[in-house]
Amino acid sequence: MSQSREPTIPSDERAWWKEAVFYQIYPRSFNDSDGDGIGDIPGIIEKADYLEQLGVDCVWLNPVYTSPQEDNGYDIADYRAIDPDYGSLAAWETLLEALHDRDIRLVMDLVVNHTSDQHAWFQRSAAGDPEYADYYHWHADEGNEPNNWESYFGGSAWSFSDEREEYYLRLFTDGQPDLNWSNPAVRDEIHDLVGWWLERGIDGFRMDVINLISKEPGLPDGTPGGDSLTGAEQYLNGPRMHEYLTELDEKGFGNHRDDIVTIGECSEIDPETAIDITGGESDAIDMTIFFDHVDVGRESSWTAEEWALPELKQIMSRWQQAVADGTWVALYHSNHDQPRGISRFGDETFRYASATMLATWLHGHKGTPFVYQGEEIGMSNVSFESPAELDDIWARNHWQAERDAGNSFEEIQSDFDRFSRDNARTPMQWSDDDQAGFTSGEPWLKVGADYERVNAAADRAADRSIFEYYQALIQLRKTSDLLAYGTFELRDPDHEQIYTISRSRPDTEQKLRVVCNFTADNPEFQVPDSAGEPTVVLSNYDSPPTMPSTATLRPYEAIIYEDVTELAGRSSEARLCLCLRAVSQAVTRSGRCRVGPRSWDTREFRRAPRRAPRNRHNTPCRGHDPVHCHSPDTIRETSDLSARPLVGRRRPRGTVRWLDSPRSRL
DSSP, rough: OOOEEEOOOTTTOOOHHHHHHHEEGGGGTTTOOSSSSOOOHHHHHHHHHHHHHTSSSSEEEEEEEEEOTTTTTTSEEEEEOOOTTTOHHHHHHHHHHHHHHTOOEEEEEEOSSSSOOTSSHHHHHHHHHHGGGSOOOOEEOSSOOOOOBBBEEEEEEETEEETTTEEEOOSSSOOOOOTTTHHHHHHHHHHHHHHHHHHOOOOOOTTTTGGGOOTTTTTOOOOTTSSSSSSSSGTTOOOOOHHHHHIIIIIIIIGGGGGGEEEEEEEOHHHHHHHHHHHHOOOOOOOEOOOGGTTTTTEETTTOOOOOOHHHHHHHHHHHHHHHHTOBBBEEEOOTOOOOHHHHHSOOOGHHHHHHHOOOOOOOOSSSSEEEEGGGGGOOOOOOGGGGGGGHHHOOOOHHHHHTTTHHHHHHHHHHHHHHHHHHOOOOOOSSSSSGSSOOOOOOOOOOOTTTTTTHHHHHSSOOOHHHHHHHHHHHHOOHHHHOOOEEEEEEOSSEEEEEEEOOTTOOOOOEEEEESSSOOOOOOEOGGGOOOOOOEEEESSSOOOOOOOOEETTEEEEEEOOGGGGEEEEEEETTHHHHHHSSOOOOOOOOEEEEOOEOTTTTTTTOOOOOOOTTTTOOOOOOOOOEEEOHHHHHOOOOGGSSOOSSSOBBOOOOOEEEOOOOOO
16 A cells, blocks of 8 residues: 655654643533533533534633632632632542543643632731741731732722731732742642642643742832733843742652643743743743734724724734744634624624634644634624623723713623633523523523524534534644644735735645735635646635636635645645645534535544544654555545544544545535
């Protein structure tokens, strides 16, 4: 059998989390198993097969720790206990096992810039217990607040404790006092709790606002009037941040470091600082979460402004250069703190095309893609009809400030419809049953009004399924090193409608181009002269363009094609090799996969036994063959695909039959 080998990637460049696709679960809104209206851990377990079918490699689970829920779990009262709303530690262990059985890793949220004011540490500190007296930032009452720092949720960053009769620092809500990381005892507590979770088998942490942990000694006043909150320069990437992170790496992550991923959410971070955090003075963070791209179109937190596509290109290119210079980034357009991407960057009139175009655009960059729950079925923003429908404390604080200023809710309703974090937190829409199939009870937050037509069941039954497109896109990433490791090049940076990316590697002649129309118009795309005879690998429209010298794009059209100029001497089977491997797991209900220039019969697929453990460089802990790429002729002869291991952690087995139909349904 003829076969060609995937280009070799140096082992020190590989990492499982670079090749993975993550799925973010906001547990309160994912799936309710007991009818109390709140999503829970057993509900996630019920949907484990759904996650496996999507093809994701790792779940990032938002906080499920014991919490008074003032900020929906980001105010933690006990780091070693599961909140009763979500289940129990035993249920969590069952979830971990269910995910690992499906070769899906689990990353937990690590929220250690602050705790809840209900945490035992704060309770003892406020009571004057000498052992805990300096666990937080306290300041004597001298008739006014200690400094002029502002809170991220509005107003002062200081609250007064009647019990201790002192002010305490809290950059977020009253109920989220900031920990004093300059106290070695605090750091030891954090190292211990990190190790406690790692010993239970998790695969890493997403570290909340981790670049805020070091404050300037003395907590001096900030400079008002800048682009940031007053005082931000006194704690953003503070003077001892690298020291604290290095110590966390050594004493917290310790012997687990090579097997886990650490993801740093970093407020107001720039590419230069990201490079420093992930590969400079400290090596405790593998990748950063940045915000520049999701701030496009925002004049301020609650005010929209016009934006142009070249602005987004410039931002993403700057971060892609940082990746080339040694950092790594999380790629996302939606999460629990952002409005829905389809409402921000797309057009709900073209729901399918918008959702799949944005997915193609995102996954076309270098970094690790994150899929936020509901994104894979095209969920969008909702409309909030009254203040009573708001749950997000940031939104409620905004409403309070506007009401105090004399504004009615109707006058500012559009603020919430556009930017409230509640938009991303409405319950997952599973079906057209009552409450979108999320719960049999009354949901904690209202369900989107469009749930009867926008839901997982309807999408998967549709002729054009967003979920199935995500399956194909995810599998393309798993089977092509170009998307994970290829160099990034932006084409036509000033084009107002089309976003074009080129991905390549110096050790191979292969090149992928990603073309995305960000408008409802029909702009013309000029195929580069170097493209030769491009082969369409993935498209979100039926009958994708044949890619002549000029192609007219349809609204929100997305195309990934392979540049085969240098491959003219190779067989057509070899050219289509990438496409074949990309679709080997993207299975539709009928068994026909809708990707690339041909159709594929993928019946009788079943999940293979779990593969051997892999370390952070994605190299097997014991002998496994490297990835092989087979021509269609080879596939005709191969009924057991376990002979053809894929990049990543899954190896499907079944029967693949080559069909001569030229039709591509995407």
